[in-house]
Amino acid sequence: MPVTTAAAAYMISAMKSLQVLFPKMLHVTCFAHGLHRLVEFIRSEFHEGNLLISKVKAAFVKSTARRQLFKQSNPDIPLPLEPIVTRWGTWLQACDYYADKFDAIKSVVDYLNGADSECNQDGKKSVSSVQYSTRFGIYKS
Known part of the structure; x- marks a missing residue:
């Protein structure tokens, strides 16, 4: 049995x-x-890729203004995915999204004023320390 x-x-x-x-x-x-x-x-x-995803998620989840800025800057691209660790596969989907749209995300995060919130500072630090190399969450610092 x-x-x-x-x-x-x-x-x-x-x-x-x-x-x-x-x-x-x-x-x-x-x-x-x-x-x-x-x-x-x-x-x-892939600690750096995980950190990037979590910091950018935090920056966009907590602010309607940041989400609107992203939509204005990239009207054809959906907002960054918000993976939920307990939902299987959402992190891999987020890795795929970030790999495909890294330049768009980086441009918006770099545009944000780092002095106005800790989320912005963390997001900028994370985006600037990670260099995109290949798909599925493989990033190199």
């Missing part, structure tokens, strides 16, 4: 314990959970 669970350490341990009582039990970790763990690993390996 197959049992599907998350790939969490406590689930693996619990299934090993249960296999003593049910020797024919087959433990299968959920493929979606495995993919999520892979994305989390990728996100942890």
Whole structure:
């Protein structure tokens, strides 16, 4: 009888314990959970790209004026994506977006007045320290 669970350490341990009582039990970790763990690993390996995404997200989420400035400067480009860590794959989608639209994002963030908020300062610092190299969140500082 197959049992599907998350790939969490406590689930693996619990299934090993249960296999003593049910020797024919087959433990299968959920493929979606495995993919999520892979994305989390990728996100942890690309710290600069993750920092860029989070700082620019914070700058645009907190200000309607900044969102309007982005729309005026780039009418054909949607606003920067707002990845949610608990929603699987949104971070990779954001990486793809930032890789494709990096120059547009950088021009708007560079235009913002860094003295008016900590978000602007963090966004400018993050954009200026990261150089775009390839797609899917691979950035080099």
